Amino acid sequence: MQDSGKPKKSALRIMRSLEAHSLIAIIFGGLIYILAVTGTLSVFNHELQRWEQPYAPEMQNISPEAAERAAYNVFQSEEVPTTHLYISFPRPDLPRTVITTDTQAFFADQNGAIVAEEAFPWTQFLLDLHYYLHLPQTLGLTVVGALGIMLIALSISGVLAHPRIFRDAFTFRRGAGRLTTVDLHNRLSVWTLPFHFSNALTGSILGVASVLAFVIATAGFDGDTEAVFSPIFGSEPAANEAPSDIAKIAKPIEHIEETFPDVDPTFFIMHDPGTLGQNSQIVGEHGDRLIFGDYYTYNAAGEYQGNIGISDGTIGQQIIGSVYNVHFGNWGGLPVKLAYMLFGVGLCVIVASGLKIYFTKRREKGNPVPRLEGAWSAIIWGTPTALALTLFVALLDVVPNWGLVAVFWLSLVAMMIYGSRIGQSAAKQCLITVSCVLLLGIITTYVVRHQEAVMSFAGLPITISLATLIVVLLLLKRTGGQTPVKTDPEFAPAE
Incomplete structure (x- = not known):
C-alpha cells in the first residue's frame, strides 16, 4: 500500500518542472532588471566619467x-x-x-x-554591461535586443490582461499585503507606459540593428553591411593607403562654426589619417532636434563636401538618427536626465514587483518556492550590491578592467545561491547592509584618493548622490519584514 504522505512521482515531476519554468522566468526577468538598473545609471555616464577622473x-x-x-x-x-x-x-x-x-x-x-x-574603467564596464551584458558584441546586442522585445510584449500583454487598468489608474490600497504590491506594479506600469514602451522599442532597434544588417547584407549586398547602413549614415570613400601629410583639422572646424552657427560640433572624425584616402567628418548636434546630429564631410584640404542628411534628409534617416538620444535621454539637459532616472527607477520597481506578486500568489495557494524567491530577492538587491562592489574594486585599482566583469557576475551568482538558502527577507536585509558598507567604502576611498577634487564640479554631484543612496537604502531596510497577506475576491484562488 502506497504511503499517502509521500507525493507521487508524477506530482514531483510536475513540481520540478514548475520550478524549472520559474527559474527560467527568474533568469530572463533578472536580465531585464539588470538592463533597467544599468540603463538608469547609464543616463549619467558623462557625469560618471568626470567623477572617475x-x-x-x-x-x-x-x-x-x-x-x-x-x-x-x-x-x-x-x-x-x-x-x-x-x-x-x-x-x-x-x-x-x-x-x-x-x-x-x-x-x-x-x-x-x-x-x-x-x-574611466567603471563607467566603461557599466556601459558594456548595458549594451552587451558583457557578451561578445554581436551576440550581446542580439540578446539585449531580444530582451527589449520581450519587455514590449510584457507591456502589451499587461495592458490587455487588465481591462480595468485605466479605470483603476489611481487606485492604491495601502497596507494590504500583496494587493499593495499589485497596485504599485499596475499603477507604475500605467503611468510610465509611454516611456517604457518607447525605451524598450528603441533599445530593441539598437540591439537587433546589427543582426538585421548582417542578414540583409548576406541576402542582397554580398555580405557588405556598410552598404546596408550607407543610405542612412553615408559611406566612406575608397581607401588609398599611400602615405600623405595629415589632413587639415582647424579649417573644417572653422568652416562649420562660421557656416552653420546653429550646429554644435560634438565630434571630429578623420578616416585613414596620413594617407591619400583620408577624409574628415564633423558630427554636428542640432539643439532643437532629437537626432544625435548630422555628419558634415570634408576632404583632406579641409574643403566642405556636404552633409549626410540626418538633419534634413528622408524621414527614415531622421527617425533612425533619433533612436539613440530617445533611448538614453541625451536631449534636454539635466531635467530630462532626472526624468529618465525617475522612469528608470519606476521600471526597476515594476520588474521587481512582478515576480514578487507571482511568488506571493504561490505562497497563498500552498505551493511556495522559497529557494527561488530568495534567489530573486538576491537579484533585486544583489545587482546594486555587485555594482557597488565593482566600483569599490575599480577605485582601489587592484584588478585589470576585465576583472570587473568577473567580480560582477561571480558575486551576483554567489548572492543568488546565498539568497536561495536564507530566504527573500533575510537576503534583502543582508544585501542592503552590504551595499551601504560598500558605498561608505567607496566615498571614503574616493575622498582619500582625490582629496580636494571631491569638492569640484566633477567630483561633488556623484559623491553626494552616493551618500544620499546610503540614506535611501537604510530607509528601505526598515521595511524588510514580511507584510501580512490580505485576500481579495479578485485574486482569491479558484475553488
Whole structure:
C-alpha cells in the first residue's frame, strides 16, 4: 500500500518542472532588471566619467587651432598607424577635450597640450554591461535586443490582461499585503507606459540593428553591411593607403562654426589619417532636434563636401538618427536626465514587483518556492550590491578592467545561491547592509584618493548622490519584514 504522505512521482515531476519554468522566468526577468538598473545609471555616464577622473582639464570650448595641435600631437605619438583619429569637443555635461585613436585616448587642455590619458574603467564596464551584458558584441546586442522585445510584449500583454487598468489608474490600497504590491506594479506600469514602451522599442532597434544588417547584407549586398547602413549614415570613400601629410583639422572646424552657427560640433572624425584616402567628418548636434546630429564631410584640404542628411534628409534617416538620444535621454539637459532616472527607477520597481506578486500568489495557494524567491530577492538587491562592489574594486585599482566583469557576475551568482538558502527577507536585509558598507567604502576611498577634487564640479554631484543612496537604502531596510497577506475576491484562488 502506497504511503499517502509521500507525493507521487508524477506530482514531483510536475513540481520540478514548475520550478524549472520559474527559474527560467527568474533568469530572463533578472536580465531585464539588470538592463533597467544599468540603463538608469547609464543616463549619467558623462557625469560618471568626470567623477572617475576629476583632475582632467575642463573648458567650455576649445579653439580650432588648439584642437588641431592636440590631435597632431597624439597622431605623431602613434607607434602603429591608426585608421581613425577622433576629437571629442567639450559639452555641457562633459566639458573636456579628448583626442582618441584606435589604441589610446588623451585629455587636452585649452591650449592644445596633451595632459593625461583618459581612463574611466567603471563607467566603461557599466556601459558594456548595458549594451552587451558583457557578451561578445554581436551576440550581446542580439540578446539585449531580444530582451527589449520581450519587455514590449510584457507591456502589451499587461495592458490587455487588465481591462480595468485605466479605470483603476489611481487606485492604491495601502497596507494590504500583496494587493499593495499589485497596485504599485499596475499603477507604475500605467503611468510610465509611454516611456517604457518607447525605451524598450528603441533599445530593441539598437540591439537587433546589427543582426538585421548582417542578414540583409548576406541576402542582397554580398555580405557588405556598410552598404546596408550607407543610405542612412553615408559611406566612406575608397581607401588609398599611400602615405600623405595629415589632413587639415582647424579649417573644417572653422568652416562649420562660421557656416552653420546653429550646429554644435560634438565630434571630429578623420578616416585613414596620413594617407591619400583620408577624409574628415564633423558630427554636428542640432539643439532643437532629437537626432544625435548630422555628419558634415570634408576632404583632406579641409574643403566642405556636404552633409549626410540626418538633419534634413528622408524621414527614415531622421527617425533612425533619433533612436539613440530617445533611448538614453541625451536631449534636454539635466531635467530630462532626472526624468529618465525617475522612469528608470519606476521600471526597476515594476520588474521587481512582478515576480514578487507571482511568488506571493504561490505562497497563498500552498505551493511556495522559497529557494527561488530568495534567489530573486538576491537579484533585486544583489545587482546594486555587485555594482557597488565593482566600483569599490575599480577605485582601489587592484584588478585589470576585465576583472570587473568577473567580480560582477561571480558575486551576483554567489548572492543568488546565498539568497536561495536564507530566504527573500533575510537576503534583502543582508544585501542592503552590504551595499551601504560598500558605498561608505567607496566615498571614503574616493575622498582619500582625490582629496580636494571631491569638492569640484566633477567630483561633488556623484559623491553626494552616493551618500544620499546610503540614506535611501537604510530607509528601505526598515521595511524588510514580511507584510501580512490580505485576500481579495479578485485574486482569491479558484475553488
